[in-house]
Amino acid sequence: MNIPFVNLKAQYHSLKQEMDAAIANVLEETSFIGGKHVKAFEQNFASLLGVEHVVSCANGTDSLYIIMKAMGIGAADEVITVANSWISSSETIGQTGATPVFVDIEAATLTMDTSLLEKSITSKTKAVIAVHLHGQMAAIEEIKRICDAHGLYLIEDCAQSHLSAANGQYAGTFGHAASFSFYPGKNLGAYGDAGCIATNDANLAQQCRMFANHGALKKHEHQIEGINSRLDGLQAAILNVKIPHLKAWTKARQLNASHYREVLEPISQIQCTKHREGTTHSYHLFIILAQERDALKEYLAQKGIETAIHYPTPLPLLPAYAHRNFKETDFPEASLASKQMLSLPMFAELSLAEIQYIAQTIKEFYQKQH
Ligand SMILES: *Cc1c(COP(=O)(O)O)cnc(C)c1O
Numbered sequence: 001m002n003i004p005f006v007n008l009k010a011q012y013h014s015l016k017q018e019m020d021a022a023i024a025n026v027l028e029e030t031s032f033i034g035g036k037h038v039k040a041f042e043q044n045f046a047s048l049l050g051v052e053h054v055v056s057c058a059n060g061t062d063s064l065y066i067i068m069k070a071m072g073i074g075a076a077d078e079v080i081t082v083a084n085s086w087i088s089s090s091e092t093i094g095q096t097g098a099t100p101v102f103v104d105i106e107a108a109t110l111t112m113d114t115s116l117l118e119k120s121i122t123s124k125t126k127a128v129i130a131v132h133l134h135g136q137m138a139a140i141e142e143i144k145r146i147c148d149a150h151g152l153y154l155i156e157d158c159a160q161s162h163l164s165a166a167n168g169q170y171a172g173t174f175g176h177a178a179s180f181s182f183y184p185g186k187n188l189g190a191y192g193d194a195g196c197i198a199t200n201d202a203n204l205a206q207q208c209r210m211f212a213n214h215g216a217l218k219k220h221e222h223q224i225e226g227i228n229s230r231l232d233g234l235q236a237a238i239l240n241v242k243i244p245h246l247k248a249w250t251k252a253r254q255l256n257a258s259h260y261r262e263v264l265e266p267i268s269q270i271q272c273t274k275h276r277e278g279t280t281h282s283y284h285l286f287i288i289l290a291q292e293r294d295a296l297k298e299y300l301a302q303k304g305i306e307t308a309i310h311y312p313t314p315l316p317l318l319p320a321y322a323h324r325n326f327k328e329t330d331f332p333e334a335s336l337a338s339k340q341m342l343s344l345p346m347f348a349e350l351s352l353a354e355i356q357y358i359a360q361t362i363k364e365f366y367q368k369q370h
Pocket residue numbers: 059060061062085086088089131133157159160180181182183193194195
């Protein structure tokens with residue numbers, strides 16, 4: 001068997017007719033930048049989430065940067081983020097001139113350890129970026145409580161958590177603003193780069209829209225220096241075809257995850273992450289914590305099973321932050337997890353037979369070791 005980590009081709013083939021027609025329509029209309037597809041996308045995504053404003057942009061990194069610029073975050077400020085994430089969750093803080101402050105993760109869910117959050121707040125802190133990593137909700141209600149108590153902005157990084165929820169409320173609707181990525185491999189993926197900002201704050205939405213559009217809301221009326229971060233018409237049309245299917249794809253991922261949990265349960269050398277109680281996990285990734293992780297990864301590759309690591313190095317320990325002189329002992333849980341985490345194949349079209357083969361192969365690996 002050959003099992004890819006993600007299978008974008010299977011999804012395209014399931015939508016081919018509708019997708020090809022949507023793309024042809026954009027070409028015929030030459031609505032490449034702006035236009036009706038982008039407008040429709042913003043409305044479709046806003047109604048999916050139940051938020052008032054969606055501002056589209058070029059990718060899910062720009063969206064974080066745009067949010068912070070719109071909030072007026074800059075030099076001399078601190079923004080709190082989490083030690084295990086993709087670098088967008090910290091580099092965008094640095095891009096504003098502010099300093100990223102890293103908080104370690106809790107071992108069970110691999111999201112921010114909120115017991116450490118309050119200690120990281122100083123008089124310079126302006127915002128907290130909560131990352132719902134792998135599709136698992138961060139302890140968002142607790143993070144929100146702490147942000148409210150200290151008068152901090154709450155930004156949600158929802159790049160991996162489309163349709164994740166806590167007590168029935170979607171990720172991206174708890175904070176002042178949320179950032180989404182539609183990178184092709186995300187649960188809702190374009191055929192190139194794409195992203196957006198979601199918020200219920202009309203003024204913040206307008207500031208974001210202005211900053212992303214060269215500081216102008218009307219052509220040639222530049223209020224400030226901004227950037228050029230646009231969603232193009234092709235990507236918007238592609239996303240519009242996919243949005244009606246997202247709930248079904250998410251259900252399929254959740255079913256795959258429950259199959260994984262069932263067949264992996266008996267293998268004592270690995271551990272699945274805990275699904276936070278009261279939340280809906282969208283399973284962007286299915287993570288196990290594995291003994292002899294690197295050898296297992298290699299063995300699975302030999303048997304045709306593609307896996308990945310999210311992420312091999314905690315953010316503060318990357319060369320990009322060497323000047324901060326962080327040590328592994330500053331982030332013990334993120335450091336430990338980075339040596340044990342393994343992401344197994346996960347996509348809606350994954351079959352039960354494939355999941356069983358993956359579990360069987362993992363079992364085989366540990367039997368061979370002893
Ligand atoms: C993918 C991702 C981003 C960035 O999204 P891009 O669209 O690739 O720029 C940000 N944060 C997290 C947690 C991500 O996984």
